[in-house]
Amino acid sequence: MDDFRALLAETDPDVAQAIAGEERRQRRGVEMIPSENYTWPEVLVALGSVLTNKYAEGYPGSRYYGGQEFTDAIERLARERACAVFRAEHANVQPLSGSPMNQAVYLAFLSPGDTVLAMDLSHGGHLTHGAPVSHMGRIFRFARYGTDPANGGRIDFDELRRMARDVKPKLVLCGYTSYPRDYDYAEFKRIADEVGALTMADVSHVGGLIAAGVMRNPFDAGFDVVTTTTHKSLRGPRGGLILCRKALAPAIDRSVFPGLQGGPHMNVIAGVAIAMKKAAEPAFRAYGTQVLRNARTLAAELLVRGVTLVTGGTDNHMLVVDTVASFGIDGRRAEQALDAVAITTNKQIIPDDPNPPLRPSGIRLGTPAATARGMMQPEMRLLAGWMADVLAAPADDALRADVRERVERLCARFPVPGLPAHPESQAA
Ligand code: DSN
Numbered sequence: 001m002d003d004f005r006a007l008l009a010e011t012d013p014d015v016a017q018a019i020a021g022e023e024r025r026q027r028r029g030v031e032m033i034p035s036e037n038y039t040w041p042e043v044l045v046a047l048g049s050v051l052t053n054k055y056a057e058g059y060p061g062s063r064y065y066g067g068q069e070f071t072d073a074i075e076r077l078a079r080e081r082a083c084a085v086f087r088a089e090h091a092n093v094q095p096l097s098g099s100p101m102n103q104a105v106y107l108a109f110l111s112p113g114d115t116v117l118a119m120d121l122s123h124g125g126h127l128t129h130g131a132p133v134s135h136m137g138r139i140f141r142f143a144r145y146g147t148d149p150a151n152g153g154r155i156d157f158d159e160l161r162r163m164a165r166d167v168k169p170k171l172v173l174c175g176y177t178s179y180p181r182d183y184d185y186a187e188f189k190r191i192a193d194e195v196g197a198l199t200m201a202d203v204s205h206v207g208g209l210i211a212a213g214v215m216r217n218p219f220d221a222g223f224d225v226v227t228t229t230t231h232k233s234l235r236g237p238r239g240g241l242i243l244c245r246k247a248l249a250p251a252i253d254r255s256v257f258p259g260l261q262g263g264p265h266m267n268v269i270a271g272v273a274i275a276m277k278k279a280a281e282p283a284f285r286a287y288g289t290q291v292l293r294n295a296r297t298l299a300a301e302l303l304v305r306g307v308t309l310v311t312g313g314t315d316n317h318m319l320v321v322d323t324v325a326s327f328g329i330d331g332r333r334a335e336q337a338l339d340a341v342a343i344t345t346n347k348q349i350i351p352d353d354p355n356p357p358l359r360p361s362g363i364r365l366g367t368p369a370a371t372a373r374g375m376m377q378p379e380m381r382l383l384a385g386w387m388a389d390v391l392a393a394p395a396d397d398a399l400r401a402d403v404r405e406r407v408e409r410l411c412a413r414f415p416v417p418g419l420p421a422h423p424e425s426q427a428a
Pocket of ligand 1 (some may be wrong): 098
């Protein structure tokens with residue numbers, strides 16, 4: 001690999017320098033975007049392997065091109081391991097990422113104009129859950145449930161049941177990108193059964209925590225379909241998984257290929273196989289447990305500092321901070337202030353946000369990446385204090401310089417998985 005890095009530096013110094021710069025950024029700063037993580041070094045090897053050269057349309061044992069003895073073996077491994085980790089009857093490991101993954105499910109079971117009951121974007125849902133700006137939002141009718149401020153920001157199941165009876169969805173979808181709580185999948189399933197709807201859980205954010213056995217698994221409540229990206233808490237390569245009951249497998253597989261996609265990315269599927277092997281190990285359960293502990297510690301410490309958290313805390317790996325209520329600054333300003341001290345977060349709309357998405361009222365924080373580096377509760381306490389100080393005084397240059405130095409010193413003690421210790425990439 002090192003020889004190839006030298007070759008790249010010679011062939012294309014512009015790209016090589018940008019990669020080295022990104023390595024430096026990842027090494028020197030704390031990654032707190034809840035959907036990001038550091039994948040395993042072994043996955044990086046698979047991603048950079050010759051598997052990227054191979055076309056493999058179709059499925060193992062039934063492909064449209066020759067030369068599949070190794071790709072078939074890899075895809076079978078990835079499918080079997082994913083089924084074992086999630087207790088699923090069938091896994092399709094070909095979705096290129098989260099959006100096509102969810103699209104493939106809709107297109108497998110719905111006709112244009114059919115109704116889906118899904119979570120409102122500002123309350124935590126995802127663009128592919130029918131936001132009006134997404135293509136899916138134009139093809140299908142999405143009815144949106146929200147969270148109830150009177151119930152601590154949790155889902156109001158009475159309202160959900162009323163909506164389900166009213167709109168008669170063909171699919172009830174639960175899943176989120178900015179909801180810091182766990183789901184009562186059994187209650188969703190009961191409501192879906194009452195109206196004869198299919199159940200789908202998009203667990204992209206918490207896939208790794210479900211795999212680790214530290215959060216609820218929708219299949220335990222009898223869900224039909226579960227989707228997850230593979231690169232968030234699961235720590236795999238960028239990709240998507242569709243897991244389902246065996247009876248639904250033919251429709252799902254046809255929908256992914258040839259319905260939506262062409263050749264699967266076999267280098268990524270090899271990475272998924274590796275990540276699934278890792279996810280089945282006891283060490284991954286310990287990782288998931290620590291991700292949750294770290295999130296709770298971060299939340300407790302921020303609450304002590306008077307910070308307003310959406311729902312008042314967290315049950316998962318994620319916190320949503322109301323920066324307007326807490327510090328009188330919008331999420332964009334907060335994201336920039338934290339970027340300046342090498343703590344990476346993302347601006348985030350909050351429930352019924354009066355502000356637009358590029359200037360929303362909050363930020364999201366998450367612990368999967370910092371935990372993958374080995375950071376634990378003491379580091380979360382430090383980070384919470386530094387973030388609260390910086391957000392309370394975003395224009396204070398001296399404070400910023402001091403916190404940035406402290407963050408970089410902290411980071412030097414926690415190596416980034418998969419990053420070689422190249423002296424040149426450590427240089428300023
Ligand atoms: N970008 C992902 C996230 O941050 O939640 C979802 O698409």
